[in-house]
Amino acid sequence: xxxxxxxxxxxxxxxxxxxxxxxxxxxxxxxxxxxxxxxxxxxxxxxxxxxxxxxxxxxxxxxxxxxxxxxxxxxxxxxxxxxxxxxxxxxxxxxxxxxxxxxxxxxxxxxxxxxxxxxxxxxxxxxxxxxxxxxxxxxxxxxxxxxxxxxxxxxxxxxxxxxxxxxxxxxxxxxxxxxxxxxxxxxxxxxxxxxxxxxxxxxxxxxxxxxxxxxxxxxxxxxxxxxxxxxxxxxxxxxx
Numbered sequence: 001x002x003x004x005x006x007x008x009x010x011x012x013x014x015x016x017x018x019x020x021x022x023x024x025x026x027x028x029x030x031x032x033x034x035x036x037x038x039x040x041x042x043x044x045x046x047x048x049x050x051x052x053x054x055x056x057x058x059x060x061x062x063x064x065x066x067x068x069x070x071x072x073x074x075x076x077x078x079x080x081x082x083x084x085x086x087x088x089x090x091x092x093x094x095x096x097x098x099x100x101x102x103x104x105x106x107x108x109x110x111x112x113x114x115x116x117x118x119x120x121x122x123x124x125x126x127x128x129x130x131x132x133x134x135x136x137x138x139x140x141x142x143x144x145x146x147x148x149x150x151x152x153x154x155x156x157x158x159x160x161x162x163x164x165x166x167x168x169x170x171x172x173x174x175x176x177x178x179x180x181x182x183x184x185x186x187x188x189x190x191x192x193x194x195x196x197x198x199x200x201x202x203x204x205x206x207x208x209x210x211x212x213x214x215x216x217x218x219x220x221x222x223x224x225x226x227x228x229x230x231x232x233x234x235x236x237x238x239x240x
């Protein structure tokens with residue numbers, strides 16, 4: 001299949017394109033989100049992020065596949081699709097999902113766990129981009145966002161790994177995680193087929209010296225066009 005021709009219709013079914021219908025669809029899809037750990041011990045991780053080109057007319061999705069043990073990037077891809085709708089607060093996934101699905105289709109191997117730059121269930125209707133992506137693809141997903149979309153949290157302690165619950169309407173929807181000294185906390189939330197605690201554990205496991213975990217850091221680098229990703233040299237690659 002040609003990943004770059006993946007259409008919004010293929011992703012969203014009979015959605016009529018309206019904001020009201022999108023909110024209704026979010027509520028229905030949120031019921032399908034699983035917050036239980038339901039994935040094998042990961043061998044392959046993936047990071048996804050989205051940027052835009054052509055003054056927003058083209059959605060640019062980046063996908064990076066990593067070895068789960070070494071965090072070395074194995075593949076990287078960029079998918080470009082026509083932007084299907086304008087930005088509407090709370091409906092970002094309807095703008096970004098077609099390109100993300102196209103980028104996923106470009107990977108030669110299926111990741112065991114996916115990190116998405118954005119919200120998981122830390123969303124007013126519990127269906128941020130990571131959760132929507134997980135339900136649509138069936139993959140285990142988690143969201144790593146740079147700021148709060150819904151809910152409130154106490155400021156976590158100053159040390160890397162310090163965290164506080166993100167609470168919305170009386171329930172925990174994620175974590176505020178201090179990932180690096182003297183940096184603002186990340187918002188970490190489960191997307192699909194992963195629990196609240198395991199989500200933040202995997203973010204901690206994939207941190208290096210940066211604020212962002214490696215999967216979304218590398219995807220962000222590609223999506224924002226700040227540079228390429230240096231892929232690991234595999235044993236069967238020709239070094240010449």
